Amino acid sequence: MSLEAIVSIIIQGLTLGMLYFLIAAGLSLIFGLMDVLNFAHGAIFMVGAYVATTVYYDLGGGQFGAYLPPPLAPTLLKLGLKGGVALVADSNVRFVIALLAGGLVGVGLGALIEWSMIRPLYKRPIFQILLTLGLAYVLSELVRNIWGFNPYNLEKPAALAQSVEVVERMVPYYKFFLIALGCVLFIVVYALLQRTRLGIIIRAGVQNSEMVQALGINVRRVFTVVFALGAGLAAFGGAAAAPFVGVSPLMGMSFQLSAFIVVVIGGMGSIPGAAVGSLLVGLAQAFAAYRLSPLVANAILVGLMGLVLLIKPAGLFGAKKEGGH
Amino acid sequence: MTALLELRDVHTYIGQFHILQGMSLRADQGQVTVLLGRNGAGKTTTLRTILGLTPPRAGQVMLGGQSIAGLPTHAIAGRGIGYVPEDRGVFTDLTVEENLVISERGQGDLAGKADFIFGLFPDLKRLSRLKGGQLSGGQQQMLALARVLVPDNRLILIDEPTKGLAPILVEQVMAALHNLKSAITVLLVEQNFTVARGIGDHCYIVDAGQVVHSGPMKEIAADEGLIQRYLGAGG
Numbered sequence: 001m002s003l004e005a006i007v008s009i010i011i012q013g014l015t016l017g018m019l020y021f022l023i024a025a026g027l028s029l030i031f032g033l034m035d036v037l038n039f040a041h042g043a044i045f046m047v048g049a050y051v052a053t054t055v056y057y058d059l060g061g062g063q064f065g066a067y068l069p070p071p072l073a074p075t076l077l078k079l080g081l082k083g084g085v086a087l088v089a090d091s092n093v094r095f096v097i098a099l100l101a102g103g104l105v106g107v108g109l110g111a112l113i114e115w116s117m118i119r120p121l122y123k124r125p126i127f128q129i130l131l132t133l134g135l136a137y138v139l140s141e142l143v144r145n146i147w148g149f150n151p152y153n154l155e156k157p158a159a160l161a162q163s164v165e166v167v168e169r170m171v172p173y174y175k176f177f178l179i180a181l182g183c184v185l186f187i188v189v190y191a192l193l194q195r196t197r198l199g200i201i202i203r204a205g206v207q208n209s210e211m212v213q214a215l216g217i218n219v220r221r222v223f224t225v226v227f228a229l230g231a232g233l234a235a236f237g238g239a240a241a242a243p244f245v246g247v248s249p250l251m252g253m254s255f256q257l258s259a260f261i262v263v264v265i266g267g268m269g270s271i272p273g274a275a276v277g278s279l280l281v282g283l284a285q286a287f288a289a290y291r292l293s294p295l296v297a298n299a300i301l302v303g304l305m306g307l308v309l310l311i312k313p314a315g316l317f318g319a320k321k322e323g324g325h
Numbered sequence: 326m327t328a329l330l331e332l333r334d335v336h337t338y339i340g341q342f343h344i345l346q347g348m349s350l351r352a353d354q355g356q357v358t359v360l361l362g363r364n365g366a367g368k369t370t371t372l373r374t375i376l377g378l379t380p381p382r383a384g385q386v387m388l389g390g391q392s393i394a395g396l397p398t399h400a401i402a403g404r405g406i407g408y409v410p411e412d413r414g415v416f417t418d419l420t421v422e423e424n425l426v427i428s429e430r431g432q433g434d435l436a437g438k439a440d441f442i443f444g445l446f447p448d449l450k451r452l453s454r455l456k457g458g459q460l461s462g463g464q465q466q467m468l469a470l471a472r473v474l475v476p477d478n479r480l481i482l483i484d485e486p487t488k489g490l491a492p493i494l495v496e497q498v499m500a501a502l503h504n505l506k507s508a509i510t511v512l513l514v515e516q517n518f519t520v521a522r523g524i525g526d527h528c529y530i531v532d533a534g535q536v537v538h539s540g541p542m543k544e545i546a547a548d549e550g551l552i553q554r555y556l557g558a559g560g
Contacts, residue, residue: 200423204416211414214376215428216402216476 007167009286015175015244016258017282018182022237023255024262024274025189026230032206032269032318034223035125036118039132041234042256043139044106048235049242049251050147052102053154056095059088095157099239106235107228114227119220140249151248160243174243181240185233186275193271202226206269257298258285261305267318276316326353328387329480329510330375335384335394337367337374337534344370345381346534352480357502357511359525359542361518361556367534368514369411372482375512376408377401389479403430407473407481411488411514415465417458421449424457424468428475435475445504446471463494470501474508481505484514499523518556522546530555 027041088094113135121128155161156174163170193199201222205212213219238252245251262281266273281301288297308315328351337345345367352358360368373379375386377398386394393401402408416424425435425442435442443450446467452460460468466486473481486502487495495517502524505511515521521528525542532555538545545551 197426197429200419200427204419204423204427207416207418208414210378210398211410211416212427213398214378214402214408214410214414215472216399216430217427218397218399220397 004167004169005290008169008171009290010283011166011171011175011179012290013283013286014179014279015282016285017279018178019237019241019244019255020258020262020282021182021186021275021278022240023234024259024266024278025185025271026233027259028263028266028268028270028274029202029206029226030230031263033202033209033226034118034122036128036227037125037132038227038230039129039256040113040135040139041132041231041259042252043136044109044231044252045234045238045241045255046143046247046249046252047109047139048102048106048238049154049247050143050152050238051105051235052098052239052242053152053247054147055101056091056098056154059094059097060091091155091157092159095160098154099236102239103232103236106238107232109235110231111224111228113231114224118227119223136252140252143249149249151246152242153246154242156243178240178244182278185236186271189233189271198222198225254298258301261301263315264305265308265315267315270315270317273315273317326356328352329354329389330512331385331387332371332375333385333387335371335374335381335386337370337379337381339370339379344379344534345374345384348374348384348531348535350529350536350539352510352512353527354510356526357506357513357524359521359528360512360514360531361516361521361528361545362531363556364516366531368531369484370534371531372408372410372484372512372514375401375482376406405477405479407476407478409466409469409473409481409483409486411484413465413469415457415460415468418456420454420456421460421468422453424472425449425475428472430476434477438475442471442474445474445501461494462490463497466490466494466498467501470498470505474505478509480510480512482512482514485516486513487515487517487520495520516556518546518552 023041023045027038030036030038030041088097117131117135118128121131156172160173160177163172165171193203201212201217205219205222209219212222241251241255258281262274262277264277265280266275266277284304285297285301288300330352332348332350335345335348336343337348348367348371350358350360350371360371362368370379374381375393377393377396377400381394384394385392388401388404388406393404408414416427419427429435448464449467449471452464457465457468470483470486483502486498490498499520502511502513506524513521513525522542528540528542528545529536530538530545530551537555538551
């Protein structure tokens with residue numbers, strides 16, 4: 001294999017890995033702490049992408065209201081925010097706002113889902129799985145109803161629209177942006193878990209949530225925060241992925257499958273595990289896709305997940321769970 | 326003597342099994358009350374019932390004259406109850422210091438009591454950077470005991486603190502419990518009668534989910550027939 005190919009595979013693998021980390025980190029914490037296997041996580045990733053795309057284009061005055069559901073669009077048009085008038089002309093600023101909006105909507109959606117639907121089902125885990133599966137379909141249909149069936153492209157902001165030559169290959173700046181973003185968010189999440197009281201509680205809860213309650217801590221409230229933060233990370237990831245993979249109602253499904261593989265390999269409840277697992281899966285997928293085909297790449301990953309489950313069921317960094325909630 | 330904790334005719338089920346079948350007892354302020362009994366008698370379930378981890382289906386659980394039955398565990402613990410479970414409940418992935426910090430209920434709880442806690446358990450200061458999982462069984466037990474002292478608890482529930490420990494570590498834990506005795510009200514579950522006799526003020530013998538005998542520890546300890554019948558052990 002040529003040096004150019006190797007560099008290209010590594011960059012592609014790192015980029016994919018970082019996106020997987022954004023979705024797997026929340027998935028891993030939610031399962032590790034709350035024992036909730038959230039099958040709607042991929043749908044939240046997708047919602048983040050749609051929200052970011054809407055905000056980006058609407059603030060640019062391109063087609064304001066075109067992406068919004070009928071009751072909202074006329075209302076906002078009355079407020080004077082109409083098509084053709086750019087509220088924020090700078091695409092870079094618009095892009096940052098769009099990313100944050102995607103993430104914030106994810107946080108709100110996550111908190112709402114945990115509070116209204118997951119919380120009553122903590123003692124019935126099978127129902128939780130069915131609920132989150134159903135929720136994934138509901139969110140997907142909702143998105144189709146609001147934004148239609150056609151996929152969208154979210155353009156890259158001006159600062160990230162160019163490419164740079166790396167070992168005789170042109171690599172978009174945006175890939176480096178995604179890699180850097182993943183690194184920064186890993187550091188932020190890791191610092192949150194290691195340096196704050198909330199982080200200590202989450203790490204303790206992943207191991208033994210019953211004992212955390214016995215110390216006088218309202219674990220259910222922590223569950224809501226973790227679910228909301230996890231959903232926020234996923235939605236933020238979806239927003240960041242939008243210019244890289246396109247926006248469509250099915251975009252969350254493939255990312256969710258890879259994220260589950262990441263979580264199994266890395267270990268439930270472990271952020272370093274999610275990071276290492278993401279990089280392994282991203283790199284393996286990029287390599288297999290280059291040498292074989294994307295379909296074979298996915299099959300190899302599922303095989304890899306099965307192998308880890310057989311040899312080290314807790315995953316590479318997973319901790320043994322003691323007391324439930 | 327004022328009852329800090331009182332259980333009146335408490336019934337607790339685990340699944341379909343009726344574990345506590347009319348448990349009634351009291352733990353008096355400033356005393357060490359010991360629950361004795363064979364395996365499966367309902368001692369651990371009594372502690373878990375008090376804390377709401379296995380809530381009662383019937384009966385009253387009163388703390389300081391107020392009912393706490395039916396409250397969520399965190400709210401019960403927040404009223405001033407500390408818990409040292411049989412498996413110690415040490416978070417093995419957290420450092421010793423983090424295990425103590427997580428027990429704070431108010432800002433600066435640990436800082437305010439550091440001298441007292443590390444005075445009782447001097448080893449913990451030296452080990453503060455180690456993870457809970459790196460400690461020996463005895464050190465984990467010290468950490469579990471230290472942890473309940475961080476907040477202002479009125480009562481601590483301790484489940485078999487000497488179980489599985491080497492004799493020399495049992496002595497260390499005993500010494501720690503003696504030191505704790507002066508500071509806090511304790512409800513202790515213990516199978517080791519020598520330990521129980523050495524530290525308890527009052528004693529309840531539990532069998533089949535209810536109290537079958539109670540009295541001052543000195544009286545119980547003197548009744549060898551009773552000890553043989555319910556505990557199968559001599560003094």
